[in-house]
Amino acid sequence: MIFDKQPCSRKINLMGKKKKLTGIFLAISIIAALLLHFFIIKGLLYAQNMSFTWNNFIELHDNSIYFLIDSIILLIPLFAWLSGSYFENKINSYANIVEKRDNQHEAVNEIAKNLTNGNVDFDADQKTDNKLVQQLLALRDNLKKQKEEEAIRKKEDNQRHWVSEGLAKFGDILRQNNDNIDTLSFEIISELCKYIDAVQGGFFLLEDTEENDKHFKLTAHFAYDRQKYNEKRVEWGEGLIGRAAFEQKTLYIDDVPQDYVEVTSGLGQTNPNALLVVPLKFNEEVHGVLELAGFEMFDQYKIDFVEKIAENIGSTISNVKINLKTAKFLKESQEQAERLSQQEEEMRQNMEELQATQEEAAKQSKEFVSFTNSVNHTLIRAEYDVNGILNYANTKFLRKLEYENSSEVEGHHISMFINEKDKEWFNDIWNDLSRGGHHFEGYMKHVTKKGKDLWTMATYTCVRNENGGVEKILFLAIDTTEHKKQSLDYEGQIRALNLANIKAEYAPSGKFIACNDKFLESVGYTMDEVKETSIFDFFTEENQTNFEELWNNVVNGVPYQGQLSVTVKDKKIKWYQMTLISVNNMYGEVDKILVLAIDITEQKELEIKISEQNRILKDQEEKLKNSEMELQKRLDKAKRELKQHFKEVEKSKVRHEKTLEGALDAILTTDQNGTIEFFNKAAESLWGYDRKDVVGQNIKLLFSNDIIEADDFVKRFVKPGLEKIVGERKEISITTKDGENKQVLMLLSDATVDKVHTYTAFIQQIEVELF
Structure with a gap:
């Protein structure tokens, strides 16, 4: 969106005219009135053959009609002042309208700028009557609401993804x-x-x-x-x-x-x-x-x-x-089968990704050739003086560097087109050119008006005058930005292919052209040895006829992807997942055959081994099924016995707890760490706590810190690690929920099972008689 860039200057001009117009009108009218009065008096004196003197001027005014003429002359400035005031009001009204419009433009521009930058948290006047501003604010509110909803959805999606990923992760751990x-x-x-x-x-x-x-x-x-x-x-x-x-x-x-x-x-x-x-x-x-x-x-x-x-x-x-025991052999077989299946799937995916990469590379290569042909005769051109000041730039230069007209660049130094990081080495080249040195030819990176990088194949040449001195420096270039990006992309893909795959190149005749290190390592040949071989030397006489037919299909443009057995050095047989694809030159003719392969020899040998193991496992599975049935019978019996035993234990536990629950004295039980495990109704009444608020808490909850430090019996009871005073009835103080201290008699017993202690306290409140 483009806004008027002149409202401020126009508003200043209008305000200035508004203040000066009345004065100008008044000054001009006074001068005009004086001149008119002068010529009228002079004409009247001349008509009466009188000279222009002060006495004649006074004598002329003896007639009252001349005072009327003077009055009319005085009305001219009055009329001018009223006219000036009228036009001032008109200009003032127009200036206010312009100012209001400019303010609205500024508000719209500010809102649009914030929305363009993705900012939806800015403040704006909500009471404006401008419909466009109201619509933009409504758009802001909608975007803000969508942003908040998107954040909530993203958080929920992240949580669901986190849960799904975790279930899969721990599923693998459980299986493995x-x-x-x-x-x-x-x-x-x-x-x-x-x-x-x-x-x-x-x-x-x-x-x-x-x-x-x-x-x-x-x-x-x-x-x-x-x-x-x-x-x-x-x-x-x-x-x-x-x-x-x-x-x-x-x-x-x-x-x-x-x-x-x-x-x-x-x-x-x-x-x-x-x-x-x-x-x-x-x-x-x-x-x-x-x-x-x-x-x-x-x-x-x-x-x-x-x-x-x-x-x-x-x-x-x-x-x-x-x-556990019966599934051991079956589990090993399943893991081997899963690994093989996973390896085959990964190998298939690698081949598909490789083929897609090759097709994309071929497509980009054709686009690059087309682009190069289309700009072959169109050059970026500019001329500089020896001080680096640009004197001329053609339309291609302006468009590529994102300028609208030549006035934006002409008269400016060449440094405005060079990145700060490149200025040091470029200054050396320019200083050499300005002194008449050799021309420069090579890749050059420029910076456009918007800060983008423009890569060019550039030439800087000195244009000399008649005396041999440098008159100007001519700049010619071709835009190679896209080519540079594609070159970097191709280099990355080639490095990735060389690292991930066995790669070799052969002529259509089968003659060796080139290969990577993984190819030499796999076949066992040195580079000098493999140069003397052809692709057909890697296949036995039995397989050579079929491979020749396959090779001819590839040469005719039909790619091949599949598994092949190959004879490498020392007549060793290896299996490869292989892709064969033809590479054409600029005329569409087959220039070479690209061979990409992955060594799957171990997988093939594993297939044979697994096939034998599967046969053995089938026999074992039958035996395992019989054993499993017998184990299931024993397990069912054990479960029935366990349930019956559990019922007896529960009955005994319930009887014990009911007995303690009905006791008149307060009874509580703790473990050796001081955690309360049992708290009867009498204890609830004594301390004022509900059972659910106490069970699971530390015994220190029931005693104040002063009592714990002052009473050795209480201290030994509540602090883990200290020896308890067992079997002796002691008078102690306790602290109720309301903070009240009560005197009670307390007896502590200890039950030890497998070196784990459980302490039971019997508490009797001391009744105090008042006389």
Whole structure:
């Protein structure tokens, strides 16, 4: 969009005219009135044969009619002043209209500039009555809304992509490591910590082989990008691990107790702020638990992702426990088949990409030839004086350098067309030319008006005068910008082909022309040896007839792509995925045959090996099926027995909890780390806390810091690692939810199973009698 560039100057001129017009009119009218009065008086005096003197002038005014003439003369300036004022008002009105229009143009220009630059957050006057400005502001609001909606969609798409990519990633991990539980657990927990930005994670596997010893074992621990080798055992139903397993649901805590877990790095120690505990369940059975800790809160989509992964892990562990031994040979066969299939697919894709690249290269080559022919007789031309001042530039020069007319460049120094980085070496060339040195011919890069690079094949030549001195310097050039870009592109493609493929070039007769190092390495010949061979020397007599027919088809313009067996040095047989394609010269004749190949000898040998293994595997599969049926029967029986045992354990646990729940004294249970696991109704009444607010929290919640430091019995009870005072009834103080201190009697008991302590406190409130 082009706007009027003269409103400011026009407004200044109008304002100036507005202020001076009345004065000019008044001055001119006064001068005209005086002159008119002078000539009238002089004419009257002359008509009466009177000379022009002051006395005659006074005598003439004895007649009152001459005073009327004087009055009329005075009306002329008055009329001029009124006329000037009238025109001033007209000009003032026009100036205001022009100013308003210019302001509207400026507003439209500013809005359009912001929208063109992609800025939709600028402020503008919303109350304007200009329809174009209103429409542009409406466009801004729509673009802003679309930008916000696009940001939301992009965020959701990124999350979906993140989840899909993660499911595929961990699907690969589960498939690749399902023959070793320890390796699988570490791979999962380490990659999962990295993927969801967790600083620490643990993989707890359910050990239930012995009916009387059901517990969770820490099989993998990962923190700060390092594998940890901690050993830990968690009993069934113990802590958050046991709770998540028992309830079969995810536990997410965004206010982690300070002493629950501590992360140590080379920078010091700190505590995570978020804890995620997810059971590994499949078919309503728990096989383990994942515990993840992070400094930042976990987003909901990450929690949902971990739950999906946990379900897949549970399924995998379930299958591994049942089929680990029976699936070993089958898994190896499947992995070999998958690798072969993947290699074949990659090889096919490489061939397709190679063919597409070759077709694109041929297409670009034809376009370049056409472009070169079209500009062959059109030159960029300019003339400079010896000081580098441009005196003349033709239309081609202006158009290529993006100038509109010659006045923009003529009279300017040549340095305005040279990039700052090129001026140092170009100044040496120019100084030599200005002194009459040799002409310059070669590639030259210029900078256009808009800052773009213009590559040319340029010639700078000295034009000499009659005395042999340098009169001017002539510049002639051809635009080679597109050719330069294509050359760089071709060079890159050729380097890529040489690095990725075996490549050789042969004449239509089969005579060797050139090859890359990968070709020599593959066939085992030196360059001197391969120069003495033809393409037909690589094929045995049995295969030579078929290859000659194939070669003739390629020479006639029919490309070939397929697998061929080749005899290399020392009569060794190799297989190649080969592409043969003819390359034509500028006349359309076949100039050479390009051979591109990928060594697939190992794949071919693997095919034979796999074919034999498949036969063996079929026999093994039949045996495995029989074994699997027997194992399934045993598994069903074990499941029934396990369910019955679990029901008995649950009944016993419920009876125990109901007994403690109905006690009149307050009873609470903690683990050896001080985490509250049981809190009966009497305890709720004593402290004023609801059970759901206490279970899972640290025992320090129920005692003030002053009481803990003052009472050795309480200190030993609440602080992990200190020996507890067990079996003695002590009078202590507690702190209720409302901050009230109460005196109670407390007895502490200890239950130890496999070196893991569980402490139960029996608390009786002391009744105080008032007299």
